[in-house]
Amino acid sequence: xxxxxxxxxxxxxxxxxxxxxxxxxxxxGITLLADLPGVSRERLGVRVEGDSLLIEGTVDVAGPREMDxxxxxxQVPAYRREFTLSRELDASRIEAQLKDGVLRLTIPxxxxxxxxxxxxxxx
Amino acid sequence: xxxxxxxxxxxxxxxLNRLQSVLDQVFRPMERSSIRALAGSAFPVINVGATPDAxxxxxxxxxxxxxxxxxxxxxxxLILAGERAAALPERQGLSVYAQERFxxxxxxxxxxxxxxxxxxxxxxxxxxxxxVTVAxxxxxxxxxxxxx
Numbered sequence: 001x002x003x004x005x006x007x008x009x010x011x012x013x014x015x016x017x018x019x020x021x022x023x024x025x026x027x028x029g030i031t032l033l034a035d036l037p038g039v040s041r042e043r044l045g046v047r048v049e050g051d052s053l054l055i056e057g058t059v060d061v062a063g064p065r066e067m068d069x070x071x072x073x074x075q076v077p078a079y080r081r082e083f084t085l086s087r088e089l090d091a092s093r094i095e096a097q098l099k100d101g102v103l104r105l106t107i108p109x110x111x112x113x114x115x116x117x118x119x120x121x122x123x
Numbered sequence: 124x125x126x127x128x129x130x131x132x133x134x135x136x137x138x139l140n141r142l143q144s145v146l147d148q149v150f151r152p153m154e155r156s157s158i159r160a161l162a163g164s165a166f167p168v169i170n171v172g173a174t175p176d177a178x179x180x181x182x183x184x185x186x187x188x189x190x191x192x193x194x195x196x197x198x199x200x201l202i203l204a205g206e207r208a209a210a211l212p213e214r215q216g217l218s219v220y221a222q223e224r225f226x227x228x229x230x231x232x233x234x235x236x237x238x239x240x241x242x243x244x245x246x247x248x249x250x251x252x253x254x255v256t257v258a259x260x261x262x263x264x265x266x267x268x269x270x271x
Contacts, residue, residue, distance in 0.1 A: 020223035022210050037183035037251035071171040101185030101251015
């Protein structure tokens with residue numbers, strides 16, 4: 001009975017919150033911002049596997065021991081969100097910066113994918 | 124409408140339950156609730172905890188300038204107010220694919236219990252969480268009375 005519960009638990013992803021994100025693109029690449037309040041640098045994971053980008057983090061819940069939650073809108077202390085990267089992005093040069101619970105990822109475009117201005121010759 | 128601030132994504136049923144609660148809010152607005160209740164998710168998301176010594180309010184408010192955060196206690200109410208700037212640069216040639224994060228000014232009000240001491244409020248901001256600790260009055264704490 002208990003082993004059944006465990007196996008079903010390992011298949012399903014652990015309860016988590018899908019963090020809200022802003023994603024925008026300019027000529028140099030894509031910038032992604034994600035709200036991860038309560039996640040410290042040590043508890044954040046940004047992983048690239050093939051064309052998938054995974055953002056994971058857990059909240060450091062260091063509240064007083066004997067505290068009772070009397071009102072709770074945030075119940076799940078974990079975040080997880082996955083994205084698919086496209087091929088023209090250079091996953092090896094992703095930069096991540098975490099400040100005040102906001103993660104900023106800068107994903108540059110591969111050199112050959114950057115827009116170029118093509119000179120038109122007259123003649 | 125569907126603010127993505129805190130959306131549990133455990134399974135399909137969780138998603139359906141969430142949709143159900145949104146529909147409930149839309150179609151049954153006459154249901155009785157607290158006078159200061161807010162619809163499902165607002166910014167910042169708040170948890171309130173109680174200990175024998177204090178009331179702890181945790182607001183999940185990432186990306187704020189702590190200097191511009193206003194925490195006020197006024198006649199039994201604790202007010203958290205501030206503003207979060209939009210993250211998108213105002214620029215030409217920018218393609219926006221997602222804009223789910225909250226931007227703008229916010230204000231959330233928590234009513235404090237009778238025994239809260241407005242003179243002893245402590246606020247700190249770390250990793251995007253604002254933690255406000257409101258001490259309880261000494262006289263309100265449970266005391267053991269010696270039997271003579």
